[in-house]
Amino acid sequence: MTLLTKESAASTQEKAHKVRSKVRLREHLMGWLFVGPFGIVFLALLIAPLAYAFYLSLWQKKLIGGISFVFLGNYVKAFTDPTFLSGAWFVIRFSLAAIPLQIIVALAMALILDAVTTLFTRFSRLMIFLPYAIPTVIGAVMWGFLYSKSFGPLSDIFGLFGATAPDFFSSDLIFYGLINVVTWQWAGYYMIILYAALQGIDPALYEAARMDGAGKWQIALRIKIPLIAPALLLILVFSLIGTLQFFNEPQILRYLAAGTISPGFTPNMYAYQQAFGLANFTYGSAISFALGGIVFVCVYAFLFFTRKRRSFF
Amino acid sequence: MTGSSGAGARRRPQRHLPLQIFLGFLVVYFLVPFWWVIVNSSKDAPGLFGGGNTLWFAEQVDYFGNLERLFTYDGGIYGRWILNSTLYALAGGIGATILAVMAGYGFAKYRFAGRRFGFSILLGALMVPATALVIPTFMMFSGLGLTNTIWAVILPSLLNPFGVYLMHVYARDAVPDEILDAARVDGAGEMRTFLTVAFPLMRPAVVTVLLLSAVASWNNYFLPLAMLSDNRLFPVTVGLGLWQGIASANNSGSTSLWSLIILGALVSVIPLIIAFFTLQRHWRGGLSVGGLR
Numbered sequence: 001m002t003l004l005t006k007e008s009a010a011s012t013q014e015k016a017h018k019v020r021s022k023v024r025l026r027e028h029l030m031g032w033l034f035v036g037p038f039g040i041v042f043l044a045l046l047i048a049p050l051a052y053a054f055y056l057s058l059w060q061k062k063l064i065g066g067i068s069f070v071f072l073g074n075y076v077k078a079f080t081d082p083t084f085l086s087g088a089w090f091v092i093r094f095s096l097a098a099i100p101l102q103i104i105v106a107l108a109m110a111l112i113l114d115a116v117t118t119l120f121t122r123f124s125r126l127m128i129f130l131p132y133a134i135p136t137v138i139g140a141v142m143w144g145f146l147y148s149k150s151f152g153p154l155s156d157i158f159g160l161f162g163a164t165a166p167d168f169f170s171s172d173l174i175f176y177g178l179i180n181v182v183t184w185q186w187a188g189y190y191m192i193i194l195y196a197a198l199q200g201i202d203p204a205l206y207e208a209a210r211m212d213g214a215g216k217w218q219i220a221l222r223i224k225i226p227l228i229a230p231a232l233l234l235i236l237v238f239s240l241i242g243t244l245q246f247f248n249e250p251q252i253l254r255y256l257a258a259g260t261i262s263p264g265f266t267p268n269m270y271a272y273q274q275a276f277g278l279a280n281f282t283y284g285s286a287i288s289f290a291l292g293g294i295v296f297v298c299v300y301a302f303l304f305f306t307r308k309r310r311s312f313f
Numbered sequence: 314m315t316g317s318s319g320a321g322a323r324r325r326p327q328r329h330l331p332l333q334i335f336l337g338f339l340v341v342y343f344l345v346p347f348w349w350v351i352v353n354s355s356k357d358a359p360g361l362f363g364g365g366n367t368l369w370f371a372e373q374v375d376y377f378g379n380l381e382r383l384f385t386y387d388g389g390i391y392g393r394w395i396l397n398s399t400l401y402a403l404a405g406g407i408g409a410t411i412l413a414v415m416a417g418y419g420f421a422k423y424r425f426a427g428r429r430f431g432f433s434i435l436l437g438a439l440m441v442p443a444t445a446l447v448i449p450t451f452m453m454f455s456g457l458g459l460t461n462t463i464w465a466v467i468l469p470s471l472l473n474p475f476g477v478y479l480m481h482v483y484a485r486d487a488v489p490d491e492i493l494d495a496a497r498v499d500g501a502g503e504m505r506t507f508l509t510v511a512f513p514l515m516r517p518a519v520v521t522v523l524l525l526s527a528v529a530s531w532n533n534y535f536l537p538l539a540m541l542s543d544n545r546l547f548p549v550t551v552g553l554g555l556w557q558g559i560a561s562a563n564n565s566g567s568t569s570l571w572s573l574i575i576l577g578a579l580v581s582v583i584p585l586i587i588a589f590f591t592l593q594r595h596w597r598g599g600l601s602v603g604g605l606r
Contacts, residue, residue, distance in 0.1 A: 156368070
């Protein structure tokens with residue numbers, strides 16, 4: 001009797017185990033079935049090109065003697081190449097100026113739109129977001145028109161006050177001209193993300209703060225901004241990655257600002273010129289990879305910095 | 314007009330007038346380029362360069378003449394560019410969305426071997442600059458004979474790691490395991506459970522990812538610029554860039570091209586503006602997902 005029950009218990013346990021492992025196997029299989037198609041694209045179009053770029057970057061094309069293996073020689077060359085270094089320095093400087101400006105503008109607009117709800121603010125929200133629907137290339141073309149001396153409105157507007165119009169294509173002002181273009185392009189998009197985050201906050205928190213005597217400014221600074229910090233962080237990281245890869249706008253405005261924007265103005269433009277202008281794919285790949293390294297370092301430095309800071313407060 | 318501190322200085326009914334005026338200035342700033350393009354695309358070349366008011370219409374408003382010139386210039390190449398852009402945006406957008414929805418759901422709802430590892434690779438990939446991939450992808454495609462074909466633009470657009478991340482977060486929170494288990498108990502297969510139970514729950518995020526991927530394809534410039542040499546395959550971004558280059562290079566000889574570029578810029582932004590405004594209700598819900606967590 002006892003033997004029998006023991007035996008049957010063992011067999012049911014075995015059965016259950018079998019069923020469970022079958023379920024487990026099924027789960028593995030289904031998981032891979034769902035992730036698989038993306039995984040293939042991911043391997044073929046991200047991992048493989050990255051590996052290939054790295055491989056390419058280890059070779060050097062010489063005028064005489066064809067292609068030779070130089071190991072990290074291209075990277076030594078890149079990090080001592082004044083064109084690459086000045087391009088890299090430009091995008092870092094540009095990020096430090098443009099990103100805080102965009103975020104501050106976006107945050108201010110999101111806070112206003114969150115606090116005031118009228119027909120006009122709803123209309124404004126859409127209009128401010130509008131530039132995001134515009135390809136960056138078209139945005140650059142549009143601002144190129146506005147900056148243009150021959151048909152832009154700047155000379156008319158400044159003429160009204162008897163002043164000469166600033167030339168945003170000059171080497172002194174191109175930095176600010178480009179900052180204006182990217183702020184116009186992206187601030188509305190960031191505003192929408194921050195606005196969505198603000199709308200997700202429980203209004204009861206404001207009520208409680210008001211009871212405690214907090215004013216509108218205090219609510220904004222002490223409650224709203226800390227609560228949307230994750231959204232702010234996300235925007236900062238993505239805009240940092242995007243801005244360091246700066247390409248479209250200067251590439252388009254290059255035609256109008258002849259002489260001011262050189263082919264090596266940003267690292268990406270330099271890589272493009274090396275690869276497609278001079279057919280030097282090995283050095284072009286090395287520059288792309290070096291830029292990727294800079295992006296990684298900057299993002300990690302930023303994340304490290306913000307994490308440290310948060311633990312201090 | 315700062316509020317005086319007298320009795321009854323609280324101006325509730327005015328709804329923060331200073332803030333709204335400030336907002337008004339910002340709206341003007343964001344709309345100025347559109348206004349300039351709308352006004353100046355109505356002008357012909359003499360009107361454009363004649364030194365009239367650059368922020369107001371010329372005496373002769375000639376949209377139809379300009380539109381006709383735009384769509385017949387160089388054998389109607391502009392129309393082709395718009396169609397190309399539409400094809401790239403739809404194919405890239407829909408393809409990337411299908412892949413992202415499936416992968417995001419898979420990562421969120423199945424505990425399979427390699428899941429953690431795969432997902433951390435995915436998170437790392439979010440930081441890979443997309444443009445770093447253009448040169449090696451070009452080299453690989455040129456080995457396969459794919460450069461200068463539509464696939465050279467469509468295939469790389471299928472990759473959207475951020476879309477997978479967004480779908481993962483959304484599927485994790487919006488699709489309860491209990492509902493999926495209930496469907497399974499009722500005898501629905503995994504695919505049917507996904508399509509009939511999970512997919513409808515994920516719809517806001519699906520629309521968001523679709524819109525973001527399609528916009529990314531439509532806006533793409535570096536990739537098609539590198540991949541394509543036949544200007545009949547260009548998307549409108551690369552095409553207008555080409556015209557801009559030609560027009561700037563010989564400023565005097567191609568003044569008529571400038572009015573085409575201006576109208577071309579205006580026409581090219583209309584489809585996306587319409588898409589954004591009509592789908593507004595859908596994507597706004599999805600956008601907050603990526604931001605909040």
